[in-house]
Amino acid sequence: MSRKLKLSLAMASVVTASVMFAGCNEEQPKAESKTAQSEVQNAPAVKSAKSVVVYYSQTGATKKLAQIFKSTRNADEFELTLVKPYPSTYDSTIAAVRAERESKQWPALVNAKLDVAKYDTVFIGYPIMFGTFTPPIYSFLDANDLSGKVVVPFCTYGSGGRKASAAELKTLEPNANVTLAYGISNKRINAEKGIETATREVEGFFADLATGKTDEILMGGYSGQRPLTADDSAAFAEATKDYAYLNLKPLSVSSQVVAGMNYLFVCEMKAFGGPATQTNVKIFKPLPGQGEAQLIAVEK
Ligand SMILES: Cc1cc2nc3c(=O)[nH]c(=O)nc-3n(C[C@H](O)[C@H](O)[C@H](O)COP(=O)(O)O)c2cc1C
The missing domain is CATH 3.40.50.360 (Flavodoxin domain)
Known part of the structure; x- marks a missing residue:
C-alpha cells in the first residue's frame, strides 16, 4: 500500500x-x-x-x-x-x-x-x-x-x-x-x-x-472564479494525480499569470470516501518545459 x-x-x-x-x-x-x-x-x-x-x-x-x-x-x-x-x-x-x-x-x-x-x-x-x-x-x-x-x-x-x-x-x-x-x-x-x-x-x-x-x-488575489477550460482541467489532473485519496472534483477556478500560472480551484472533496466538503486547492504550473503542475496545498 x-x-x-x-x-x-x-x-x-x-x-x-x-x-x-x-x-x-x-x-x-x-x-x-x-x-x-x-x-x-x-x-x-x-x-x-x-x-x-x-x-x-x-x-x-x-x-x-x-x-x-x-x-x-x-x-x-x-x-x-x-x-x-x-x-x-x-x-x-x-x-x-x-x-x-x-x-x-x-x-x-x-x-x-x-x-x-x-x-x-x-x-x-x-x-x-x-x-x-x-x-x-x-x-x-x-x-x-x-x-x-x-x-x-x-x-x-x-x-x-x-x-x-x-x-x-x-x-x-x-x-x-x-x-x-x-x-x-x-x-x-x-x-x-x-x-x-x-x-x-x-x-x-x-x-x-x-x-x-x-x-x-x-x-x-484570487477573486473571480470561472468555469474550467480544458487547460485548467489538464493542469489540475497533472497536479493531483498522487492525491487520488482526496477524491477532488474541481468546480471552478481562478488563475493568475506569474512566471507560469497560479491556480486556485474550488473543489468538492470526499476525502477517504467521506462526506463531501468544499475546499480550495492551490496549484502552480511552471512555464512550458520547466516541469509539471504541482499541488501547493489543500486548504479550507
Ligand atoms: C503520524 C503522521 C501524521 C501525518 N498527518 C498528516 C496530515 O494530517 N496532513 C498532511 O498533509 N500530512 C500529514 N503527514 C505527513 C507529514 O506532515 C509530512 O510527511 C512531513 O513532511 C514530515 O516531516 P518530517 O520529515 O520533518 O518528519 C503525517 C505524517 C505522519 C508520520
Missing part, C-alpha cells in the same frame, strides 16, 4: 478531512495584492530580532526547512529530541501519535526547556500530523512561556495543515504575536531542486511578513 494511502486510511478515523487538510501556502510566484496600511504598521520586526529556530522533524523534511530559516535569518537552532523516539515504521508512528492525541499525553523531550529570555523571535517548525502540528510541539509549548515573543510558524506536510496549525498555535499562545505561517509539501521540498524552491519561497514569505500581509490579503 502506498505511503499516502496508508496515511489517509489511518487518519480517516481520527480527524475530519476538513481539519486534516486545511492548509496552504501563498508563497509561490507572487500574486499582486493590495496591502492594508494598518497591517504594514503592525508588522512584527522579525528581521532585526534575536531569534531561534525551534523544530521537530521525524523524517528530515522539516529539518531541511529549519536549516533554511536558520541560515537566512541568522538564528540559533534548537532541535527538539524525543526521549523515546517515534517508531521507525510509518504505521507505528501513526498509531503512536494517535494514542498521544487521544490521551493528550505529549511525549517527553530530552531538551524541553529553552532559554526563551534570550530571544525576541521564535521560529517554530513542525511536520503536520493529524491536521495540526506534531505532538512534540505541545511538549515544547507546555515547558516554555512564549508570551510577548514574535512566533513565526513553519511546516511541512503531505497535502496541507499550515493555516489550521497556525490557528491552533495562536489559541495556545494568546500572549504571543503569532504571525502568518509558511508551509511546503514534503514532495516539493524533497524534489530535486526543493531546497532552492523553499529558499526562494521563504524569502517571499519574509517579504510578505515585513509588509504585514495576511492570508486574507494574499487570498484577495
Whole structure:
C-alpha cells in the first residue's frame, strides 16, 4: 500500500478531512495584492530580532526547512529530541501519535526547556500530523512561556495543515504575536531542486511578513472564479494525480499569470470516501518545459 494511502486510511478515523487538510501556502510566484496600511504598521520586526529556530522533524523534511530559516535569518537552532523516539515504521508512528492525541499525553523531550529570555523571535517548525502540528510541539509549548515573543510558524506536510496549525498555535499562545505561517509539501521540498524552491519561497514569505500581509490579503488575489477550460482541467489532473485519496472534483477556478500560472480551484472533496466538503486547492504550473503542475496545498 502506498505511503499516502496508508496515511489517509489511518487518519480517516481520527480527524475530519476538513481539519486534516486545511492548509496552504501563498508563497509561490507572487500574486499582486493590495496591502492594508494598518497591517504594514503592525508588522512584527522579525528581521532585526534575536531569534531561534525551534523544530521537530521525524523524517528530515522539516529539518531541511529549519536549516533554511536558520541560515537566512541568522538564528540559533534548537532541535527538539524525543526521549523515546517515534517508531521507525510509518504505521507505528501513526498509531503512536494517535494514542498521544487521544490521551493528550505529549511525549517527553530530552531538551524541553529553552532559554526563551534570550530571544525576541521564535521560529517554530513542525511536520503536520493529524491536521495540526506534531505532538512534540505541545511538549515544547507546555515547558516554555512564549508570551510577548514574535512566533513565526513553519511546516511541512503531505497535502496541507499550515493555516489550521497556525490557528491552533495562536489559541495556545494568546500572549504571543503569532504571525502568518509558511508551509511546503514534503514532495516539493524533497524534489530535486526543493531546497532552492523553499529558499526562494521563504524569502517571499519574509517579504510578505515585513509588509504585514495576511492570508486574507494574499487570498484577495484570487477573486473571480470561472468555469474550467480544458487547460485548467489538464493542469489540475497533472497536479493531483498522487492525491487520488482526496477524491477532488474541481468546480471552478481562478488563475493568475506569474512566471507560469497560479491556480486556485474550488473543489468538492470526499476525502477517504467521506462526506463531501468544499475546499480550495492551490496549484502552480511552471512555464512550458520547466516541469509539471504541482499541488501547493489543500486548504479550507
Ligand atoms: C503520524 C503522521 C501524521 C501525518 N498527518 C498528516 C496530515 O494530517 N496532513 C498532511 O498533509 N500530512 C500529514 N503527514 C505527513 C507529514 O506532515 C509530512 O510527511 C512531513 O513532511 C514530515 O516531516 P518530517 O520529515 O520533518 O518528519 C503525517 C505524517 C505522519 C508520520
